[in-house]
Amino acid sequence: MDNNLNMQQYNNPMPTVEQPKKKTGLIIGIVAAVVALVAVIAIVLVLVLGGSDDIVGKWEAEVEGVTMAFEFKDDNTGSMSVSGFSIATTWELDGDTLTLTMSVLNETTTQEFDVVEISSDTLILSVDGEDQEFKRVK
Numbered sequence: 001m002d003n004n005l006n007m008q009q010y011n012n013p014m015p016t017v018e019q020p021k022k023k024t025g026l027i028i029g030i031v032a033a034v035v036a037l038v039a040v041i042a043i044v045l046v047l048v049l050g051g052s053d054d055i056v057g058k059w060e061a062e063v064e065g066v067t068m069a070f071e072f073k074d075d076n077t078g079s080m081s082v083s084g085f086s087i088a089t090t091w092e093l094d095g096d097t098l099t100l101t102m103s104v105l106n107e108t109t110t111q112e113f114d115v116v117e118i119s120s121d122t123l124i125l126s127v128d129g130e131d132q133e134f135k136r137v138k
Helices: 002-011 024-049 051-055
Strands: 057-063 066-072 077-082 085-094 097-104 107-118 122-127 130-137
Antiparallel strands (some): 057 066, 057 130, 077 085, 097 107, 122 130
């Protein structure tokens, strides 16, 4: 019986010594996580800080046969015109809310628009759920 035990010991392979795992996978994972975090931070900064520059310029749309236009200047002044009648405005873009302030007959009025989209040539504003698409005037 002791011989059987000894034979079983010789027939079994030797226990293997576990090799230390390479840290390459861990390092790649950490680098990928850092790159993803930096990308998210960059996108947030562009959306929060860079949005108002995109709106600067002249925009125009046809609304039920009437030409409506906005001009947004760098100093947050501008104008709104409807069929050639122009009103001086000041404007503020806070996130996705555009606020226009204008004086008409010595009364100050404020109008808020939801900004649906701003791109190089398209501005989509929404008031009370109604979207209106403006094109950049070049």
